[in-house]
């Protein structure tokens with residue numbers, strides 16, 4: 001049995017201080033939960049313990065003895081096994097090979113014992129037998145699996161290592177409830193065997209269900225580490241938000257007044273959703289007026305992107321009703337959405353936005369052509385309109401014929417946005433549109449978005465950055481587990497309330 005301690009760990013990535021003087025103790029036989037906002041340093045701390053990142057300063061102790069962890073192999077020698085947030089699977093190899101990748105049994109110390117691998121992997125897969133879903137057996141390549149199934153393989157890999165210290169960095173983010181509950185049963189057994197377990201999750205319900213001790217991190221620092229029975233959800237959220245609550249409350253209140261005056265005079269509903277439901281979200285009811293920017297909040301992956309894609313006709317089929325300015329609308333395809341005046345901008349440029357290897361001009365025109373079905377008409381006018389839109393966003397480029405890949409990420413995103421400015425759009429769906437773009441470009445983008453709203457566009461903004469929602473949305477619908485857990489308006493729009501609605505058990 002083992003007690004793990006980290007002492008005074010510091011880690012910087014360039015100017016980013018990822019960890020500042022972190023001290024933490026994980027006891028044998030405990031599930032020790034780490035919680036904190038995106039980017040607060042949880043994964044970095046785990047990676048230092050598991051040897052894939054080196055601390056700048058600080059010590060790691062095992063049973064009060066200092067140990068040196070220089071790489072993942074040395075962590076393994078010290079009996080530490082890790083579930084990585086971004087997974088560590090060889091996707092072209094089979095499930096059973098992956099489960100034993102780090103600990104392949106050998107015959108005479110030389111040959112990989114395939115038979116034993118098969119037999120032992122089978123035992124571990126059987127622990128999850130009724131929740132793994134279709135197409136899951138030992139011989140199948142990981143590449144063919146869904147995201148939840150890949151997470152299960154990464155979990156199985158840690159279980160197979162049978163280490164004394166097990167680290168799980170967001171192991172349940174893609175799992176359904178049945179899969180997560182099975183995993184929690186297994187964690188109980190591991191705990192009973194005296195394992196020391198670090199568990200990271202953004203889901204308050206599971207943290208309070210399985211944790212023994214909880215450590216809250218904020219901005220690279222550990223702000224508290226207590227027995228789970230000595231705290232509650234509100235205390236944890238307060239510690240996660242810290243001093244930010246006050247600042248954001250004032251900011252939101254201040255912003256609120258200017259936002260409501262923006263909306264005044266625009267009381268026509270642009271888009272309304274009634275009981276919209278599919279596999280990723282359920283019973284979504286919301287409306288956005290012309291001239292209004294509303295926000296979708298909550299943790300990433302709780303149905304917001306999926307909802308926007310469904311309205312745009314690019315997601316899974318939905319049941320329920322969509323109305324556009326009072327008319328029933330059926331979201332069948334992006335082409336239909338565009339023709340009906342709906343625009344969709346994704347922050348995921350590589351997948352959704354960019355025609356790689358094509359010129360800026362070619363990247364600007366697809367929406368116009370889809371809308372008007374006119375190829376080649378009015379090149380000069382189009383060129384001018386497109387250039388105006390790019391200039392408005394202060395896009396840096398040499399010529400319209402320049403290949404888009406040669407622009408910086410932020411400038412590529414501006415081209416994607418400018419394409420929606422060529423023809424009038426009534427509804428704009430923004431799907432985390434500023435991912436990866438710098439602060440100055442964000443400010444330009446939001447200035448433009450405000451201008452579009454003032455001109456009567458109805459805008460739905462999903463952002464993984466809470467400050468964008470607090471600063472720009474009149475109302476914020478907070479998503480939690482595919483449902484709207486709260487609608488925050490006026491001075492309810494604070495960082496604290498956003499956290500509470502996103503994290504509370506629903």
Ligand SMILES: Nc1ncnc2c1ncn2[C@@H]1O[C@H](COP(=O)(O)OP(=O)(O)OP(=O)(O)O)[C@@H](O)[C@H]1O
Nearest residue numbers: 013016018036037038039040041042043044045085
């Ligand atoms: N390899 C890296 N290079 C540069 N910066 C990094 C690197 N890894 C992490 N960071 C930065 O360090 C900080 C902490 O990141 P970390 O991944 O530990 O956050 P986290 O708490 O795990 O967040 P999340 O909840 O989003 O997973 C962030 O600001 C992140 O951008």
Ligand SMILES: [Mg+2]
Nearest residue numbers: 042043044085
């Ligand atoms: Mg992380």
